[in-house]
Amino acid sequence: MISLPVLGLTLLLMAVVMNVAWAFQRQVGNSGWIDVFWTFGTGAAGIIAALFPFAGDGAPSTRQLLAAAIILIWALRLGGYIARRVATSAEDARYARFRTVWGEGYQRTLYLFVMPQAAITAVLCASIASAANRPVAGLDGRDIAAAAILLIAIAGEGLADAQLAAFKKAGPPKGSVCDRGLWAWSRHPNYFFEWTLWLAWPVMGLDLTRPVSWLTLVAPIAMFGVLRFLTGVPPLEETMLASRGDTYRAYQARTSAFFPLPPKSGA
Numbered sequence: 001m002i003s004l005p006v007l008g009l010t011l012l013l014m015a016v017v018m019n020v021a022w023a024f025q026r027q028v029g030n031s032g033w034i035d036v037f038w039t040f041g042t043g044a045a046g047i048i049a050a051l052f053p054f055a056g057d058g059a060p061s062t063r064q065l066l067a068a069a070i071i072l073i074w075a076l077r078l079g080g081y082i083a084r085r086v087a088t089s090a091e092d093a094r095y096a097r098f099r100t101v102w103g104e105g106y107q108r109t110l111y112l113f114v115m116p117q118a119a120i121t122a123v124l125c126a127s128i129a130s131a132a133n134r135p136v137a138g139l140d141g142r143d144i145a146a147a148a149i150l151l152i153a154i155a156g157e158g159l160a161d162a163q164l165a166a167f168k169k170a171g172p173p174k175g176s177v178c179d180r181g182l183w184a185w186s187r188h189p190n191y192f193f194e195w196t197l198w199l200a201w202p203v204m205g206l207d208l209t210r211p212v213s214w215l216t217l218v219a220p221i222a223m224f225g226v227l228r229f230l231t232g233v234p235p236l237e238e239t240m241l242a243s244r245g246d247t248y249r250a251y252q253a254r255t256s257a258f259f260p261l262p263p264k265s266g267a
Helices: 004-028 033-051 064-086 095-114 116-132 141-169 190-198 200-205 209-228 233-244 248-256
Strands: none
Touching: 004 033, 004 095, 004 116, 004 141, 033 064, 033 095, 033 116, 033 200, 064 116, 064 141, 064 200, 095 233, 116 200, 116 209, 141 190, 141 200, 190 248, 200 209, 209 233, 233 248
């Protein structure tokens, strides 16, 4: 069972969070903080969606606790990473690009860009709630597999981040592109592993004989759309093309945009 009032509460919570995020970034002059607020806010909303309603004995089930732990670990890792980066670096290239493109209307357009993210979180929470409330007593192999997906996603994203950091630390020539390790197989391996995490919900809760469980598919579908076609790959690729030019075009020609695949030979 999925509690519609709880999902409404997650939407309301995130609407507040994103309003605060927009006001905060405007005050400090760094829009990268929006991503920090969204990640921690989504973590909090996801925990609410996972834990309620309680089982018949008035306490969350072990599956609900596992789902809450998965989304908590995700939020702490990703949110902490983004917060450290935003606090110690210049504004994220995507937002810097938006400032240039949107000009004087930047803050107004940014607000319209930010607020739909509250609805995205509510959609993700529907998947979390459906998986957490699979009506099977105790944990089973599917729950273990979901936890394993979390570990794989965190390890892969952490490795991609570390490889990119090592590339930058080595002082590469101006205009060069990181194409080592995972970055030789995907232009955005960090986004790919970020998306991978959301596969945990259908693995944990999908049951084709239980229509409400089909909601578990919504999260990976929605996150793929957001990362691959909306706020992830497209604006970052536009920024990289503007700063790297033909070097990045050559990288695009030989390297998969999202899913890790062997580099194209001769490209």
